[in-house]
Amino acid sequence: MDALDPVIGGFQTALSLHNLLFCAVGVILGTVIGLLPGLGSATGVALLMPLTLGLEPVTALIMLAGLYYGTQYGGTISSVLVSSPGEASTVVSTFDGYQMARQGRAGQALAIAAIASFVAGTLTIVLLMALAPVFAGIAVDFGPPEMVGLVVVGLVGVVGLSRGIQMLKGLAMGALGVAVATIGFDPQTAVQRFTFGSVEVLGGIQFVPVVIGLFAIAEVMSQARATPADPIRARFRDLLLTRDDLHRSRAPIGRGTVLGFFLGTLPGAGATIASFVTYDVEKRVSKRKHEFGKGAIEGVAGPEAANNAAVNGAFVPTLTLGIPGSGTTAVLLGAFLLFGIQPGPLLMDKEPDLVWGLMASFYVGNVLLLILNLPMAPIFASMLRVRYAVLYPVILSASLLGAYALENRMWGAWVAVGAALVGYFLKRYDFPPAPVILGLILGPMLEQSLNQTSSMGSGDFGIFLHRPIALALLALSVAILLVPTIVARLRGPRSGAERQLIDD
Amino acid sequence: MRTTVEARLPGLVLGALGIGFCVGGQRYGVVHDGRMGPGLMPLLAGLALVGLGAALAVAGVAPVAAAGRSPSPSPDGSPSPGAAGGDAAADRAARPWVVFGSVVAVLLATAFIGLLLALGAMSFALMLLVERLRVWVAAAATLAILVLSWLIFIRLLAVPLPVGVLLGG
Numbered sequence: 001m002d003a004l005d006p007v008i009g010g011f012q013t014a015l016s017l018h019n020l021l022f023c024a025v026g027v028i029l030g031t032v033i034g035l036l037p038g039l040g041s042a043t044g045v046a047l048l049m050p051l052t053l054g055l056e057p058v059t060a061l062i063m064l065a066g067l068y069y070g071t072q073y074g075g076t077i078s079s080v081l082v083s084s085p086g087e088a089s090t091v092v093s094t095f096d097g098y099q100m101a102r103q104g105r106a107g108q109a110l111a112i113a114a115i116a117s118f119v120a121g122t123l124t125i126v127l128l129m130a131l132a133p134v135f136a137g138i139a140v141d142f143g144p145p146e147m148v149g150l151v152v153v154g155l156v157g158v159v160g161l162s163r164g165i166q167m168l169k170g171l172a173m174g175a176l177g178v179a180v181a182t183i184g185f186d187p188q189t190a191v192q193r194f195t196f197g198s199v200e201v202l203g204g205i206q207f208v209p210v211v212i213g214l215f216a217i218a219e220v221m222s223q224a225r226a227t228p229a230d231p232i233r234a235r236f237r238d239l240l241l242t243r244d245d246l247h248r249s250r251a252p253i254g255r256g257t258v259l260g261f262f263l264g265t266l267p268g269a270g271a272t273i274a275s276f277v278t279y280d281v282e283k284r285v286s287k288r289k290h291e292f293g294k295g296a297i298e299g300v301a302g303p304e305a306a307n308n309a310a311v312n313g314a315f316v317p318t319l320t321l322g323i324p325g326s327g328t329t330a331v332l333l334g335a336f337l338l339f340g341i342q343p344g345p346l347l348m349d350k351e352p353d354l355v356w357g358l359m360a361s362f363y364v365g366n367v368l369l370l371i372l373n374l375p376m377a378p379i380f381a382s383m384l385r386v387r388y389a390v391l392y393p394v395i396l397s398a399s400l401l402g403a404y405a406l407e408n409r410m411w412g413a414w415v416a417v418g419a420a421l422v423g424y425f426l427k428r429y430d431f432p433p434a435p436v437i438l439g440l441i442l443g444p445m446l447e448q449s450l451n452q453t454s455s456m457g458s459g460d461f462g463i464f465l466h467r468p469i470a471l472a473l474l475a476l477s478v479a480i481l482l483v484p485t486i487v488a489r490l491r492g493p494r495s496g497a498e499r500q501l502i503d504d
Numbered sequence: 505m506r507t508t509v510e511a512r513l514p515g516l517v518l519g520a521l522g523i524g525f526c527v528g529g530q531r532y533g534v535v536h537d538g539r540m541g542p543g544l545m546p547l548l549a550g551l552a553l554v555g556l557g558a559a560l561a562v563a564g565v566a567p568v569a570a571a572g573r574s575p576s577p578s579p580d581g582s583p584s585p586g587a588a589g590g591d592a593a594a595d596r597a598a599r600p601w602v603v604f605g606s607v608v609a610v611l612l613a614t615a616f617i618g619l620l621l622a623l624g625a626m627s628f629a630l631m632l633l634v635e636r637l638r639v640w641v642a643a644a645a646t647l648a649i650l651v652l653s654w655l656i657f658i659r660l661l662a663v664p665l666p667v668g669v670l671l672g673g
Contacts, residue, residue: 054661165563172518172556179525179549186542191532193542194525217607224599389635390645393627396607397649404619405663410611413619417607424600429514430568447545454540 007129010356014364019062022055023361026063027368030070031380034090035078036391041071041328042434043219046211047395049335050402057339058354062361064335068328069121069365072271072308073373076113077381080106080300089271089307092279096292096299103295107377111241112249112297113304114373120257120305121366124312127261129359132348135320139345144452145464147344149473151446154323155438156477157266167481169431177439178446180205187444188451200411207334207440209403209412213419214426214433216399220392221424249301252282256305263306264313264326271326274310275303312362319355321345322445327434334441344445508564515561522553602634618668620658624650 013019033044044067052060075090080097093113100109142150155174183194184204195201256278263274282302283292292299310326317323322344324330336343341351348355373380403416426433457463464470529547536542606626613622627649631642657663 051656051661165560165565168556168559168563169565172553172560175549175552175556176518176521179521179546179553182525182546182549186532189536189542191542193532193546194528217603221600221603224603225596387635387637389631389637390641392603393630393645394649396603396630397623397627397653400607400610400623401619401653401657401663401665404665405657405661408664410614410619410666413611413614417604417611420607421604424604425514428567429565431514431565443545443549450545451540459535459538459540 006352006356007360009353010358010360011363013058013353013357014062014360019059019357019361020364022059022063023066023365024368026066027070027073027365028372030067030072031074031077031369031372032070032383033067034071034074034076035380035383036074036386040075040215040219041068042211042331042437043215044068044071045328045331045335046208046215047398047402049208049211049331049338050405052335053338053406057341058357060339061332061335061354061358064332065358065361066365066368068311068332069308069362069369071328072311073114073117073369074380076117076304077110077377078384080109080113081381082384089275089310090304091272092275092303092307093300095279096294096296099293099295100297100300105295108241108245108297109300110377110381111374112245112301114370114377115241116249116253116256116301116305117308118366118370119253120260120309121312121369122363123257124261124309125359125363125366128312128315128362129356131265131316132320132355132359135316136345136348139321140349142345142469143467144449144456145467145470146473147449148446148453148464149470149477150321150323151442151449152477153473153480154317154321154442155435155446156480157323164485166430166432167484169429170435171481173426173431173433173435174439177436177441178443179439180210180436181440181443182447187448200409205415205440206406206412207437208338208406209415210419210440211331211334211437212399212403213416213421214423214436216395217416217420218423218427218433220395220399221420222427223388224392245297248297252278252298252302253305255281255285256302257309260306260309261313264310265316266313271307271310271314274306274313278302278306308366315359315362318343319347319358322347324438324441327432327437330434330438330441334437337441508566511564511566512561514565515557515559515563517557519554519557519561522550522555522557525550525553599634603630606630614666614668616668616670618671619665620650620653621668621671623653 014023029048030041030044034041045064048064048067052063055063072089076093076097079090079093080101083094083098093109097109097113100106139146139150155178156171181204184192184202186193192202259278259281260271260274263277264271279299279302282298283289286292286296286298288296288298314324314326314329318329318333322333322342324333333343336347341347341354399416400413403412404410406412423433426436453463454461464474525546527550529543529545529550532543532546533541534543534547606629610619610622610626613625617625624646628642628646631637631645632639635642637645657665
């Protein structure tokens with residue numbers, strides 16, 4: 001029974017009234033944020049982070065993780081009803097979900113999405129709980145050279161399965177994040193770097209205002225040009241699924257769950273890629289290929305299962321290695337640092353209550369989301385009628401207040417506005433913003449590990465040659481960069497849907 | 505297809521930033537007491553930026569069409585039937601800069617009227633003048649923003665928001 005003790009302890013933490021309440025707040029806010037255009041999970045987590053500073057770390061992280069879950073559900077609502085995904089990982093759901101809605105089956109599309117998400121989420125939490133200690137156990141003895149290898153995997157991995165120019169863009173953004181992370185005091189020698197005599201910059205560039213600027217304000221700037229589409233109505237009685245709907249969805253949900261989880265564990269792959277790959281698989285194996293893109297329920301069930309399973313998968317490297325599996329887990333990783341918790345291989349050893357409590361809260365969050373989403377989907381859907389003209393001043397106000405509140409100084413707000421300008425141009429040239437954040441978070445870890453490695457080798461980095469695990473991790477980084485290009489060359493040209501892969 | 509100057513710009517900017525970090529890294533010292541110095545990391549990141557920037561400048565990065573809430577494309581890449589008709593309206597093209605100017609104005613005005621009032625003024629102005637909402641709608645939404653912000657940030661989180669010199673701050 002000893003093996004189950006941490007799990008039981010985790011559920012005790014997650015089921016305390018206080019944490020349950022904040023989990024519920026997180027999933028409700030997440031659903032709303034996910035369905036509103038221009039507010040993805042990373043933006044939501046970034047906007048809410050300053051508000052959680054007064055909470056216990058475990059409570060704050062449970063709420064932020066709940067929000068992450070909720071955005072996956074909420075994103076589906078806007079994908080199905082307005083064909084305008086609030087969340088990148090639900091882009092695929094527009095293909096068949098929106099078509100179902102146009103045929104008067106919006107309720108069924110939302111219902112199967114909620115059921116698929118719940119089943120995948122619930123099953124993969126078991127996998128997460130089983131695999132996390134194994135990963136952490138392997139990584140717990142890592143020394144500084146191995147940590148360098150691990151951080152490089154994380155930095156390189158965020159380019160995910162992209163290739164060609166998109167890979168170059170992702171890597172350039174990661175390098176930019178690492179470069180910006182060097183601004184301020186050098187922790188080893190106290191040398192001031194790139195401060196240009198400004199006291200404000202001495203402490204470095206905080207990542208939260210950068211996230212707020214890059215994701216929230218820059219998104220508002222981009223959305224300000226767009227014309228909204230009118231949502232399709234979803235009624236409560238439409239939510240009832242037929243026996244045929246359930247029969248057709250069973251296998252896609254199973255395949256989406258497995259594929260989504262394992263793709264989610266790959267650094268950088270994330271929920272968006274998982275949903276696209278699953279859609280592609282379903283299209284290939286289905287006997288009703290001709291229905292795909294025209295309202296096939298399998299095209300909603302599989303990807304929806306995959307994106308929720310991938311969220312859990314992404315937490316495996318995040319919680320056990322300190323390497324985020326997606327853009328949003330990169331931001332969540334920053335939340336750990338905000339609360340003075342160092343993510344990495346020792347996290348499960350040092351903070352077992354927090355890690356197991358957080359994992360158990362995923363299960364609780366999934367149950368809450370199913371309860372909320374099945375009967376209340378039409379109510380959430382009505383929020384799509386809120387005009388963006390009213391919504392974006394709220395986002396801008398929350399962004400500037402949040403950036404200020406982090407350190408109670410206007411500098412944070414100025415950083416957010418500067419990052420927004422950068423973010424707008426990144427969007428204009430289709431550069432992914434998530435690697436910048438990852439570079440900002442992992443940059444200091446990389447520098448510290450390199451410094452320690454340098455001390456171990458008395459300044460000689462040849463020490464890497466005597467550390468097989470570090471070498472293997474560096475080789476893995478090279479493989480992450482090269483394999484997608486090689487595979488793509490072997491496979492030939494891609495479909496329009498696959499080209500849509502976006503960083504989440 | 506000819507690569508335009510606009511398409512080379514992102515790579516050139518990244519490369520220039522990279523050169524800046526390389527120069528800074530050299531100045532701070534790459535080696536310190538026989539070990540890694542404070543300049544090594546900026547130098548490595550700078551070199552990566554120079555290399556990647558150069559590659560992007562050579563390849564060229566064309567700007568994408570205006571981003572927005574236009575519905576997602578279908579699996580074959582063709583526009584969705586729910587497409588809202590694009591962002592052709594000329595005044596919408598200027599909106600990103602109106603939004604950006606508004607947030608800069610808020611930060612500048614904060615020293616005089618405080619952050620909360622500056623945000624209220626921005627919200628009201630954007631809804632009334634840019635989005636052309638009715639006065640009472642803009643006023644009600646602004647009031648809601650102010651009340652919620654006050655409740656969350658001042659009452660609940662006890663954040664000492666700047667009040668500005670005109671209000672005795």
